[in-house]
Amino acid sequence: MSTKKYRVGIVGASGYTGSELARILIHHPQSDLVAITSESHRGKRFSDLHQQFSGILDTTLIGSDELDIQNLDVLFLALPHGVSMEFVKRWMNSGVKLIDLSGDFRLSSPTVYEEWYKKDHTFPEGFETAVYGMPELHAEAIRKARLVANPGCYPTASILSLAPVFHSGVAVDPNGAIVDAKSGTTGAGVKASNTTHFSNVNDNFKAYGIGNHRHTVEIQEQLSFLVKKSVNLQFTPHLLPVDRGILATSYIQLTGGMTQQKLNALYRDFYHDQPFVRIRKEAPAIKEVRGSNFADLFPFWDSRTNRAIIVAAIDNLVKGAAGQAVHNMNLMLGLDESMGLLQVPLQP
Numbered sequence: 001m002s003t004k005k006y007r008v009g010i011v012g013a014s015g016y017t018g019s020e021l022a023r024i025l026i027h028h029p030q031s032d033l034v035a036i037t038s039e040s041h042r043g044k045r046f047s048d049l050h051q052q053f054s055g056i057l058d059t060t061l062i063g064s065d066e067l068d069i070q071n072l073d074v075l076f077l078a079l080p081h082g083v084s085m086e087f088v089k090r091w092m093n094s095g096v097k098l099i100d101l102s103g104d105f106r107l108s109s110p111t112v113y114e115e116w117y118k119k120d121h122t123f124p125e126g127f128e129t130a131v132y133g134m135p136e137l138h139a140e141a142i143r144k145a146r147l148v149a150n151p152g153c154y155p156t157a158s159i160l161s162l163a164p165v166f167h168s169g170v171a172v173d174p175n176g177a178i179v180d181a182k183s184g185t186t187g188a189g190v191k192a193s194n195t196t197h198f199s200n201v202n203d204n205f206k207a208y209g210i211g212n213h214r215h216t217v218e219i220q221e222q223l224s225f226l227v228k229k230s231v232n233l234q235f236t237p238h239l240l241p242v243d244r245g246i247l248a249t250s251y252i253q254l255t256g257g258m259t260q261q262k263l264n265a266l267y268r269d270f271y272h273d274q275p276f277v278r279i280r281k282e283a284p285a286i287k288e289v290r291g292s293n294f295a296d297l298f299p300f301w302d303s304r305t306n307r308a309i310i311v312a313a314i315d316n317l318v319k320g321a322a323g324q325a326v327h328n329m330n331l332m333l334g335l336d337e338s339m340g341l342l343q344v345p346l347q348p
């Protein structure tokens with residue numbers, strides 16, 4: 001078995017997913033983290049910015065204009081949407097494998113993007129090449145991809161929850177599904193804002209983006225792709241007073257004839273060869289996946305209302321972002337898909 005080291009770079013080092021990528025990649029046996037960029041902190045050391053890396057990763061940050069792109073095998077873009085597309089445009093034909101953590105290339109077309117993100121797309125050509133990076137659904141395409149659009153954190157929890165039932169065709173009305181999701185504040189990025197201000201988050205809990213959050217269309221499109229017809233669903237996010245974690249509870253109306261045993265079998269069969277989806281016997285808690293790449297699912301059949309209720313827990317920064325991105329890298333490089341990603345969750 002080859003033990004070749006692949007040369008890897010991260011753009012956007014000062015952000016949360018940039019730091020989480022570094023945390024995973026430094027222990028990845030076949031990655032060599034050779035370049036980390038920061039526009040706002042170039043010249044500083046990575047560990048000056050993220051002090052938990054002191055003595056572990058003291059690499060000097062460079063500007064993205066200083067990157068020796070020809071010298072890299074893989075480049076992660078951990079940038080805000082709207083910013084990332086310019087970098088994809090610049091490096092699309094450089095030969096480097098690009099993994100974009102933003103939402104810039106996740107949707108089916110620039111038109112859908114502009115409708116939901118309320119901004120112009122400056123690199124529409126990228127949509128022809130981009131592959132939606134959810135390994136549980138698109139592993140074959142990801143293996144051949146030059147540009148992977150890494151999924152959003154809420155869509156990761158939501159799509160994994162709904163896919164087995166939608167794929168089996170037992171939902172009464174695929175348009176009637178409801179996803180009620182809650183996220184920790186790191187989902188909003190490193191920049192302080194009124195929303196993430198301590199006094200507004202601590203001892204508090206609120207819904208936002210009701211009826212119009214951009215992740216609604218991302219979830220709908222992936223499920224539509226799976227069932228080969230248009231899907232409309234209800235998605236409501238909430239902000240939790242915790243650092244990390246997403247807990248999503250999904251409701252799908254079924255006809256009778258379902259049992260708890262059959263529902264469990266549906267989920268176990270759909271994910272039987274997936275290393276990071278764990279089908280649980282009880283509802284998972286966010287601390288049971290914290291710091292790990294696992295997505296824990298609990299399918300529950302409510303015979304009283306004929307509803308399947310699926311509770312999902314992920315770490316938004318790992319399975320919802322950096323971990324899933326490294327999983328995509330493994331597939332793109334033809335490596336064991338779980339390489340460097342089998343950390344045990346940090347509990348308590």
Ligand SMILES: NC(=O)C1=CN([C@@H]2O[C@H](COP(=O)(O)OP(=O)(O)OC[C@H]3O[C@@H](n4cnc5c(N)ncnc54)[C@H](OP(=O)(O)O)[C@@H]3O)[C@@H](O)[C@H]2O)C=CC1
Binds near residue numbers: 102188189321
């Ligand atoms: N946080 C999460 O849970 C998840 C995030 N994502 C997506 O991943 C991407 C990165 O997220 P995250 O790490 O949380 O974001 P952050 O806001 O924490 O970090 C983004 C970084 O991008 C760099 N940057 C470069 N140009 C700009 C610019 N014009 N404006 C602002 N920042 C800029 C900055 O780093 P520097 O100055 O060092 O270059 C900044 O720290 C986003 O697209 C996000 O939507 C996806 C799933 C989950």
Ligand SMILES: CC(=O)N[C@@H](CCC(=O)OP(=O)(O)O)C(=O)O
Binds near residue numbers: 186
């Ligand atoms: C808690 C929180 O604010 N979460 C973010 C989504 C997280 C994310 O990064 O999603 P994208 O990659 O699709 O932008 C939000 O609701 O906007």
